[in-house]
Amino acid sequence: xxxxxxxxxxxxxxxxxxxxxxxxxxxxxxxxxxxxxxxxxxxxxxxxxxxxxxxxxxxxxxxxxxxxxxxxxxxxxxxxxxxxxxxxxxxxxxxxxxxxxxxxxxxxxxxxxxxxxxxxxxxxxxxxxxxxxxxxxxxxxxxxxxxxxxxxxxxxxxxxxxxxxxxxxxxxxxxxxxxxxxxxxxxxxxxxxxxxxxxxxxxxxxxxxxxxxxxxxxxxxxxxxxxxxxxxxxxxxxxxxxxxxxxxxxxxxxxxxxxxxxxxxxxxxxxxxxxxxxxxxxxxxxxxxxxxxxxxxxx
Numbered sequence: 001x002x003x004x005x006x007x008x009x010x011x012x013x014x015x016x017x018x019x020x021x022x023x024x025x026x027x028x029x030x031x032x033x034x035x036x037x038x039x040x041x042x043x044x045x046x047x048x049x050x051x052x053x054x055x056x057x058x059x060x061x062x063x064x065x066x067x068x069x070x071x072x073x074x075x076x077x078x079x080x081x082x083x084x085x086x087x088x089x090x091x092x093x094x095x096x097x098x099x100x101x102x103x104x105x106x107x108x109x110x111x112x113x114x115x116x117x118x119x120x121x122x123x124x125x126x127x128x129x130x131x132x133x134x135x136x137x138x139x140x141x142x143x144x145x146x147x148x149x150x151x152x153x154x155x156x157x158x159x160x161x162x163x164x165x166x167x168x169x170x171x172x173x174x175x176x177x178x179x180x181x182x183x184x185x186x187x188x189x190x191x192x193x194x195x196x197x198x199x200x201x202x203x204x205x206x207x208x209x210x211x212x213x214x215x216x217x218x219x220x221x222x223x224x225x226x227x228x229x230x231x232x233x234x235x236x237x238x239x240x241x242x243x244x245x246x247x248x249x250x251x252x253x254x255x256x257x258x259x260x261x262x263x264x265x266x267x268x269x270x271x272x273x274x275x276x277x278x279x280x281x282x283x284x285x286x287x288x289x290x291x292x293x294x295x296x297x298x299x
Contacts, residue, residue, distance in 0.1 A: 064227075068229045074239035082238060083185070084105040086112060086285055087112075096108055096112050125151070130148055149177030202224070202241060206223060253268055259291070261274045275293065
C-alpha cells in the first residue's frame with residue numbers, strides 16, 4: 001500500500017530533519033541504500049582493504065566451501081538442466097511460463113501441446129484470438145485472464161518487437177502477465193543470463209536448508225545470489241527447482257535420494273548418508289530425468 005508523504009509541518013518530520021542536520025554538521029554522511037550487487041561489492045572492497053563490512057543479512061550455518069560443494073554436486077548430477085515446461089522456441093517458453101502461475105508444469109504442458117501446434121509465434125498466436133486461446137487452455141487455472149494476457153503480449157511482440165521476444169528485463173516486464181519471476185526465467189533459460197527466479201520450490205529450499213532464509217521471494221533471491229559461487233549461477237535456478245520437486249519435497253523430504261544429505265542443515269533431515277552422485281542424461285525441454293530412487297510427484 002502506498003503511504004501518503006509526511007506533512008512537512010508535523011513534529012516527527014522536524015525531528016528527522018534535525019538529525020540530518022546534526023549528521024551534516026558533524027561531517028558524517030548518512031548511509032545510502034545499495035543494491036545486492038553493491039552490497040556484495042562493498043563487502044569485497046572492505047575485505048581487500050582490511051576493513052570490516054557491515055552485516056546486512058542473516059548468517060547461514062554453512063562455510064563457503066560447503067556451499068561450493070553443494071553446487072558442485074548439483075552440477076555433476078545435472079550438467080545441462082532445463083525447464084520442465086515444453087517449448088520449441090523463446091516465444092513458446094514465454095507463453096508457457098505465463099500460463100504456469102499457480103499451475104504444475106505437467107498441467108501446463110497438457111494445455112500447450114495443442115496451443116503450440118496451432119500457433120508457435122506471436123503473429124499466429126495473435127491471429128488465433130482470445131476466444132480460441134481461452135478454449136484451448138480452459139483447464140489451466142485463471143484461464144480467462146491468462147488467455148487475455150497471451151493474446152495481448154502476442155500482439156505487442158508482433159507490432160512493437162518485430163515478432164521477437166526482447167532480451168532486456170524492462171521490456172519483458174512491460175508485457176502483460178510478465179513479472180520479475182517470469183522475466184528472470186526467460187532471461188536465464190532462453191538467453192543464458194545469470195538470473196535466479198524464485199518459485200515455491202526455491203523459496204522452500206532457501207528456508208528449509210537455511211541457505212538463503214527469507215520471508216519473501218526477493219529476500220531468498222538476494223540470499224542465494226550472495227552465496228552461489230562463481231560459475232554456478234547459470235544453472236542454479238533449474239538445479240534448485242528440480243531438487244525441490246523430486247527430492248526435497250514439501251510434505252516430507254526424500255533424504256535417501258539426496259546427494260547433499262551429509263551437508264544439509266535442515267531440521268527435517270532424517271538421513272545423513274548422501275545418495276550416490278550419478279550424472280543424469282540430458283533431456284529436451286519437458287520432463288527431466290529423476291535421480292536414482294526418487295519418484296515423480298503425482299500432481
